[in-house]
Amino acid sequence: METGNLYGRIPTQLPEEFVQVLATGHGTRIEKIVSKGHSSPPGFWYDQAENEWVLLLKGEAGLRFEKDDRVMHLTEGTYVNIPAGERHRVEWTAENTETIWLAVFY
Amino acid sequence: METGNLYGRIPTQLPEEFVQVLATGHGTRIEKIVSKGHSSPPGFWYDQAENEWVLLLKGEAGLRFEKDDRVMHLTEGTYVNIPAGERHRVEWTAENTETIWLAVFY
Numbered sequence: 001m002e003t004g005n006l007y008g009r010i011p012t013q014l015p016e017e018f019v020q021v022l023a024t025g026h027g028t029r030i031e032k033i034v035s036k037g038h039s040s041p042p043g044f045w046y047d048q049a050e051n052e053w054v055l056l057l058k059g060e061a062g063l064r065f066e067k068d069d070r071v072m073h074l075t076e077g078t079y080v081n082i083p084a085g086e087r088h089r090v091e092w093t094a095e096n097t098e099t100i101w102l103a104v105f106y
Numbered sequence: 107m108e109t110g111n112l113y114g115r116i117p118t119q120l121p122e123e124f125v126q127v128l129a130t131g132h133g134t135r136i137e138k139i140v141s142k143g144h145s146s147p148p149g150f151w152y153d154q155a156e157n158e159w160v161l162l163l164k165g166e167a168g169l170r171f172e173k174d175d176r177v178m179h180l181t182e183g184t185y186v187n188i189p190a191g192e193r194h195r196v197e198w199t200a201e202n203t204e205t206i207w208l209a210v211f212y
């Protein structure tokens with residue numbers, strides 16, 4: 001049985017976001033993502049074929065949604081369900097601490 | 107877009123476990139579960155048709171697996187992927203604090 005701790009295995013250097021697939025099957029994929037000051041490139045929008053349910057576990061971030069042009073501020077424990085095709089981007093993540101996300105694509 | 111905070115909405119009284127479905131679709135179901143001293147009834151085993159990926163976010167718990175008759179001790183951040191048909195039970199959860207689980211059935 002695959003087990004682990006979500007707060008373990010964080011690289012000390014994060015030149016790019018760290019992504020680890022924790023489980024996958026039956027069209028579902030569960031990922032751990034670690035950011036530190038990362039954001040989506042200018043002009044880039046995620047436009048996904050899958051739904052994404054995302055939970056911010058540690059740190060802080062801003063998610064921008066194209067539809068209503070607002071930035072949602074995520075803090076510890078905030079989750080958001082992003083339907084497929086809902087264009088969004090990571091506007092910012094905390095610079096001074098790791099931001100840990102759990103993302104479920106389904 | 108459905109959003110919320112995973113650490114919000116915890117009932118003060120928990121005569122039974124609290125279960126909230128956070129997202130569902132395409133054969134996937136994401137649940138928040140809050141326990142406080144709860145455990146599976148004597149002799150009861152979960153024997154599920156779906157895979158379950160479960161993360162302990164706060165608190166502490168023991169999960170027993172029938173196959174190797176061991177109790178896995180879960181603390182903050184522990185996750186475990188439980189394949190369909192893997193018989194298990196909640197042996198115990200912390201008495202003095204809420205134990206918050208995130209379960210993804212897929």
